[in-house]
């Protein structure tokens with residue numbers, strides 16, 4: 001039935017996957033479906049589709065980023081590619097050895113030592129003992145396990161287990177490497193080394209499927225992007241186009257939830273890099289933030305802009321006086337050298353009136369949306385230090 005595809009090929013044909021709806025929190029639409037079915041006298045079980053009609057054809061050596069919001073089906077698809085789960089319908093064909101890191105402890109046996117785990121994994125991949133031995137030192141070196149390699153894995157910290165899991169998956173020369181969000185668990189230095197290793201593996205011709213919410217990381221590894229939305233493929237395109245579409249949709253959603261009933265509304269915002277491209281903001285380069293406010297308010301006001309890492313750690317805040325004349329008002333702020341290292345940030349804004357009559361809120365402080373910055377990571381100190389000191393300062397060292 002299936003053709004003989006070369007090693008490293010991944011194909012999913014008309015793949016569907018469903019879960020019992022009552023195993024997870026039920027969505028309102030599931031509840032409505034359930035009631036409708038009961039009214040029709042149908043007492044059958046309630047199911048929710050996690051994936052619907054997925055047709056993906058990935059050639060050997062392609063690097064594909066799977067993106068999409070929470071619950072869109074990315075992990076489910078990856079689990080089916082590793083055969084941890086099976087589809088309800090359709091055909092999945094993954095050719096060759098699969099190296100997978102989809103859960104921190106996946107495939108790692110706690111009672112065995114690190115060394116024994118490496119050989120066991122190699123055997124499961126169909127490698128000869130000699131072949132594993134040839135890569136053993138690289139794995140231990142990459143995972144920074146040193147003497148702990150002969151200790152039982154149950155005594156490893158979760159970081160050590162993750163490092164071992166990634167090293168095994170990425171060094172035993174799989175034809176296909178599947179990596180889920182797990183990298184986020186490691187510290188920034190290790191994350192960077194994993195990304196570097198994935199790039200190397202991709203250059204050697206391994207097929208990669210990478211699931212992550214870290215869009216700059218996905219862009220740095222993958223050439224193709226598959227955007228899943230509610231269990232279907234919304235976009236399958238070059239990575240730049242796929243990410244741009246996904247980012248636009250996130251922005252549109254945050255606009256839709258804008259505050260209603262306030263005198264001013266944020267009609268539109270844009271964060272642009274030097275070449276006017278919102279997708280390429282670079283550390284230490286010029287950035288323009290452009291806001292369009294709408295509303296009938298007339299008078300002077302103070303506009304505040306803020307940037308935070310994630311949604312909670314504020315980094316900086318700037319403000320500007322504006323005169324609203326009733327109607328749309330466009331205002332742009334140029335930051336000549338963006339002081340943010342590589343990462344994802346949230347833009348905040350709010351407008352407050354000036355004057356004796358009404359010193360009130362015209363547009364309350366809220367997050368307008370997110371943007372990604374490319375550039376160097378603050379990758380030398382541990383992650384906790386990076387969080388506490390998140391600003392990039394241009395500098396030079398002299399000895």
Ligand SMILES: Nc1ncnc2c1ncn2[C@@H]1O[C@H](COP(=O)(O)OP(=O)(O)OP(=O)(O)O)[C@@H](O)[C@H]1O
Pocket residue numbers: 019020023024049050068069070071072073074075076077
């Ligand atoms: N074992 C399970 N039992 C029941 N429902 C499940 C199970 N695994 C996943 N689901 C459901 O399937 C849908 C897709 O989940 P999945 O974890 O694949 O999404 P995701 O895109 O990986 O999300 P995230 O970005 O949050 O990791 C969700 O509605 C989820 O609740």
